[in-house]
Amino acid sequence: MQAEIIAVGTELLLGQITNTNARFLSEQLNSLGISVYFHSVVGDNPDRLAAQLAIAHSRSDLVLLTGGLGPTKDDLTKEIVARHAGRSLTLDLQAMETIQHFFETRQVPMTENNRRQALVIEGAHVFPNETGLAPGMAVKHEGVWYLLFPGPPSELTPMFKNHARPFLESLLADQHIVHSKVMRFCGIGESALESRLEDLIDQQTNPTIAPLAKEGEVTLRLTSLAKSKAEAEQQMRSLIAEIQSRVGKYQYGWDEETLEEVLVRLLQKRNLTVAAAESCTGGLVSHLITRVSGASQVFPGGIVCYSTGVKAAELGVSPEVLRQDGAVSEAGARMLAEGVRQKFNTxxxxxxxxxAGPEQQEGKPVGLVYIGVASAQDTTVQKLNLGGLRNTIQQRAAKLALFYLIKTVETLV
Amino acid sequence: MQAEIIAVGTELLLGQITNTNARFLSEQLNSLGISVYFHSVVGDNPDRLAAQLAIAHSRSDLVLLTGGLGPTKDDLTKEIVARHAGRSLTLDLQAMETIQHFFETRQVPMTENNRRQALVIEGAHVFPNETGLAPGMAVKHEGVWYLLFPGPPSELTPMFKNHARPFLESLLADQHIVHSKVMRFCGIGESALESRLEDLIDQQTNPTIAPLAKEGEVTLRLTSLAKSKAEAEQQMRSLIAEIQSRVGKYQYGWDEETLEEVLVRLLQKRNLTVAAAESCTGGLVSHLITRVSGASQVFPGGIVCYSTGVKAAELGVSPEVLRQDGAVSEAGARMLAEGVRQKFNTxxxxxxxxxAGPEQQEGKPVGLVYIGVASAQDTTVQKLNLGGLRNTIQQRAAKLALFYLIKTVETLV
Known part of the structure; x- marks a missing residue:
């Protein structure tokens, strides 16, 4: 199956936003074993969209469109695809109900425009919108499937995962399946990880191994082609064991898991709590933990100790350490971790x-970061030299703090 | 002049990276008054790239290509554009010198592959690469300009700004210039903002007005077509005054400014300090403030008071308020703001x-958020009903907290 993705929206051509939907959908389609051969972006213009549909029709079996399903007169995607497929638009009752409910609960009058969002292409398979108003849909025309999605990523992402992906899987059911598994690593760079796995990467055929570096972490995507998911997992088993025997100590999770989710779930399971004392990350570690629903069971709070005065007054960092070692030091990190653990009784x-930069501090270079983890048993401090600009250093330091917490909890008996 | 942008690279179609170059180039071209009508992405495949060039040739006067200029055999862009334009490749001596110098200073042997990077299309105008090895270039074929750029943003960005932009300006020298200004708003929704400006938006010709909603904020882009920047600014002046007379109290900044930058600069100017007590945002307000370099002058720190116990023990929220009103209440927000101001002496x-959800709390609905701002004069509390899922509510609440801080500081005498 050959696919292409068309994003509709003048804001993309003006450079106001980036087409992140194309990346997300490409990743999803590739993980289903569907090859993506083209991305395009067209503005909110009926003739140019129609022309682009004609081009796509001539070269693809699957065309995904994003954007242009909203209530305003700029939103043309449904109309143009319907005309392209020689169909009319019809009211989807379930979508209409969702829209009416939305306006009723907010006690806001519904405009005629909003009714347009409940129109779908005649005979289409409808994808409900769980986080917005405009439904998505799939229609087949002359052997080519057209799938329409809303533009906002917060609506498209759950719609694709919960509705369109199962729909595509059922279309692909009689073919070979492609099964992927992602191993997630932190605390090791991409090139260091690759060099330890070089022979495995060079020999790859089925499963394949694709490393990818993200901010502060590295992932390995293993992809198997097989007759069933069970067969694919069987093919991966020994490769995963070999990878883990070499670099397992840097792995923190699988697939879509984030560091903060792994940490919160692990603390819940062990019935443990944590508190955070943050200087250069300024509250990011705490915020990441509280992004996870259920964090309140394991995280009472933290102190953002940006100034030296707060480090001393709130967390008991001694004047002697501040004078001799400075706030950015192994002894400083140790006292902060121990101080916050004591203060919050975690x-x-x-x-x-x-x-974090841009200026050096206490005569210490930009990127020098200490991360302390205190438990009842002991306190460990990691000294790091992180690259990048201010915000990258903050992001990396926060992720590493979560990673060292996970690794500490894993070793606690 | 009608432009389109073609990115070449299989990694984009696999969803491994996002096409941020298209956004950057679109913004640049629009700011030059060049309309961008299409973006496309094709893989490292000679036939599909040639087909895409034929499509572009039929509908655009300016085609920008990114990627595929590197040393490997996957890098085909120059070869395919040369064939499309009926030209051959020739060695660019300056590029060759740069490449030789690179390998000499690193004392690494140069491979034959690297020599390929110094080849350019016969008769092309060459753009030097200041941050990498592969030069860019411009060639004209049957009235259509083709501009080729390397894929890495760290190479493309300076090459475009320093070489391609002046080149395009010289092509456009006899035409009009386009000047844009962005007004940034918070604390008002997109539709509420639009309805207050409806007549202005309906009448728009020159300058034009384009609203755009982002997470927790709204922007208006005003764009003028004029003979000079001064004339464009003159055209905008009365429109800006009219917009500000209607919705000025929601404006916090201009162009690329963020809420946290505006806040930190304003506090610096007024010689004021702030501390934060965060429950549902879990440290995000503090972190946003510390993203701004120089934040340490105005922000000693904060308390992440996620649990009720921390609210009482660290910030003096009274047992009576916690029992009668609950932690999520106007009285709670007031005591937290006053408590943290006192504790940190700001x-x-x-x-x-x-x-923040997903579960309601104290019998209160998801999305109910109180934001308190305490100063020496008084304490104000805003009650909000925010939409969206957990992380969206956290993001919006944090941005609104920054916004109310800005508005409070502006009113302080």
Whole structure:
């Protein structure tokens, strides 16, 4: 199956936003074993969209369109695809109900425009919108499937995962399946990871191995082609064991898991709590933990100790350490982690103190960061030299703090 | 002049990276007054790239290509464009010198592959690469300009700004210029903003007005077509005054400014400090402030008071308020803002307490958020009903906290 993705929206051509939907959908389609050969972006213009549909029709079996399903007169995607397929638009009752309910609960009058969002192409398979108003849909025309999605990623992402992906899987059911598994690593760079796995990557055929570096972490995507998911997992088993025997200590999770989710679930399972003392990350570690629903069971709070005065007054960092070692030091990180653990009466305390830049501090270079983890048993401090600009250093330091917490909890008996 | 942008690279179609170059180039071209009508992405495949060039040739006067200029055999862009234009490739001596120098200074042997990077299309105008090895170039074929750029943004961005932009300006020298200004708003929704400006938006010709909603904020882009930047600004002046007379109280900044930058600069200018007490945002307000370099002058720190116990023990929220009103309440927000201001001895205190979801809390609905701002004069509390899922509510609440801080500081005498 050959696919292409057409994004509709003048805001993309003006450079106001980036077409992140194309990346997301490409990743999803590739993980289903569907090859994506083209991306395009067209503005909110009926003639240019129609012309682009004609081009896509001539070269693809599957055309995904994003954007242009909203209530305004700029939103033309449904109309143009319907005309292209020689069909009319019809009211989808379930979508209409969702829209009416939305306006009723908010006690806002519904305009005629909003009714347009409930129109779908005649005979289409409808994808409900769980986080917005405009439904998505799939129609087949002369052997080519057209799938329409809303533009906002917060609507498209759940619609694709919960509705369109199962729909595509059923279309592909009689073919070979492609099964992917992602291994997630932190605390090791991409090139260091690759060099330890070089022979495995060179020999790859089925499963394939694709490394990818993200901000502060690295992933390996393993992809198997097989007759069933069970067969694919069987093919992966020994490869995963071999990878883990070499670099397993850097792995923190699988597939879509984030560091903060893994940490919160692990603390819940072990019935443990943590508090955070953050200097250079300024609250990012705490915020990442509280992004996870259920965080309140494991995280009472933290101190953002950006100034030296707060480090001393709130967390008991001694004047002697501040004078001799400075706030950015192993002793500083240790006292902050221990201080916050004591203050919040938690099982664990984590601290981050470093130089995010752009200026050096206490004569210490930009990128020098200490991360402390205190438990009832002991306190460990990691010294790091992180690359990048200010915000990258903050992001990397926060992710590493979560990673060291996970690794500490894993070793607690 | 009608332009389109073609990105070449299988990694984009696999969803491994996002096509941020298209956004950057679109913004640049629009700011030059060049309309962008299409974006496309094709893989490293000679036939599909040639077919895409034929499509582009039929509908655009200016075609920008990114990627595929590197040393490997996957890098085909130059070869295919040369064939499309009926030209051959020739060695560019300056590029060759740069490449030789690169390998000499690193004492790494140069491979034959690297020599390929110094080849350019016969008769092309060459753009030097200041941050990498492969030069860019411009060639004209049957009235259509083709501009080729390397794929890595770190190479493309300076090449475009320093070489291609002046080149395009010289092509456009006899035409009009386009000047844009962005007004940034918070605390008002897109539709509410639009309805207050409906007549202005309906009448728009020159300048044009384009609203855009982002997470927790709205922007208006005003764009003028004129003979000079001064004339464009003159055309905008009365429109800006009219917009500000209607919705000025929601404006916080201009162009690329963020809420946190505006806040930190304003506090610096007024010589004021702030501390934060965060419940449902879990440290995000503090982190956003510390993203801005120089934040340490105005922000000593904050408390992440995720649990009720921390609210009481660290910030003096009274048992009576917690029992009668609950932690998510106007009285709670007030005590948190005043408590953190006192604890950190700052001029201002900000607090965020609310229900981020997915579960309701204290019998209060998801999305209910109170934001308190305490100063020496008084304490104000805003009650909000925010839409969206957990992380969206956190993002919106944090941005609104920054916005109310800005508005409070602006009113302080």
């Amino acid at each position: 099982n664990l305390g984590v601290s981050v103190t470093g130089v | 001029n201002l205190g900000v607090s965020v307490t609310g229900v």
